[in-house]
Amino acid sequence: MYLTKALEIREASFKILRQMGIPKELLYSVCLIPDDIKSIYDIAKDKDISSVLEIGSFVGVSAIVLLTLFKKSKIYCVDPCLSIKSDAKTYGVELNESTDYYFQALSKNFSLCDRITKIKAFFSKIPDDNTIAYHLPNNPDMLKIPVISTVLEQKRKFDLIFIDADHYAESVESNLKLTTEMLNSNGCVVLHDVCGKWGKEVQKGAQMFIERNTRYKFYIHGTIGVVTRND
Numbered sequence: 515m516y517l518t519k520a521l522e523i524r525e526a527s528f529k530i531l532r533q534m535g536i537p538k539e540l541l542y543s544v545c546l547i548p549d550d551i552k553s554i555y556d557i558a559k560d561k562d563i564s565s566v567l568e569i570g571s572f573v574g575v576s577a578i579v580l581l582t583l584f585k586k587s588k589i590y591c592v593d594p595c596l597s598i599k600s601d602a603k604t605y606g607v608e609l610n611e612s613t614d615y616y617f618q619a620l621s622k623n624f625s626l627c628d629r630i631t632k633i634k635a636f637f638s639k640i641p642d643d644n645t646i647a648y649h650l651p652n653n654p655d656m657l658k659i660p661v662i663s664t665v666l667e668q669k670r671k672f673d674l675i676f677i678d679a680d681h682y683a684e685s686v687e688s689n690l691k692l693t694t695e696m697l698n699s700n701g702c703v704v705l706h707d708v709c710g711k712w713g714k715e716v717q718k719g720a721q722m723f724i725e726r727n728t729r730y731k732f733y734i735h736g737t738i739g740v741v742t743r744n745d
């Protein structure tokens with residue numbers, strides 16, 4: 515694996531996205547931080563990761579980082595690809611593109627398109643009413659975006675599943691219920707935002723899942739959460 519390269523590619527991605535007009539404060543508040551990358555590296559460094567699923571891609575930073583950490587991997591990314599307008603406005607900036615516009619720009623810049631399958635959908639459920647109210651004015655077709663509960667046509671499973679989407683406890687539990695069914699036996703689910711603003715909700719969702727699914731354990735490593743099978 516390539517920890518140093520992954521840290522560098524995050525910086526390079528931020529540089530490109532800032533040149534495209536995204537405020538740095540927005541990137542810092544939404545995307546992976548270096549400690550997350552180090553934590554993911556730590557838990558996966560002895561595993562052979564060739565298939566990755568990401569739930570919640572935003573503008574693509576974490577997908578690019580994961581593909582760099584796991585050099586032989588391919589990634590499926592599920593995201594509704596909403597407009598960045600509402601988020602940019604919070605930082606006093608007017609941007610009208612879809613988050614997928616930036617995602618595609620990064621993928622092309624780093625020549626990673628052939629390792630990425632992007633799925634425009636909500637995974638598991640639509641967001642809560644407040645999130646809908648926040649995004650709907652700039653995404654009038656938002657409620658027509660499909661809601662999916664699996665991504666694979668065939669029964670192929672994933673070595674690593676990274677969840678960084680809807681952080682409410684119920685959604686986290688629901689995401690875990692669905693994604694653990696898609697794990698290879700040695701695979702793991704990595705949860706973002708187990709610390710900080712969303713920490714309590716994300717940890718609550720993980721605990722709810724563990725209480726009802728005793729075959730799995732949940733622990734925190736550094737700044738990320740991990741769900742794996744007990745055996």
Ligand SMILES: C[S@@+](CC[C@H](N)C(=O)[O-])C[C@H]1O[C@@H](n2cnc3c(N)ncnc32)[C@H](O)[C@@H]1O
Pocket residue numbers: 544545546569570571572573574575576577592593594595596613635636637638639640641678679680
């Ligand atoms: C925190 S951002 C992801 C940041 C990204 N992982 C990174 O580190 O660069 C959350 C993303 O999840 C998306 N999202 C929200 N609910 C979702 C759902 N149910 N399924 C998939 N994506 C969702 C949002 O639209 C947003 O793009």
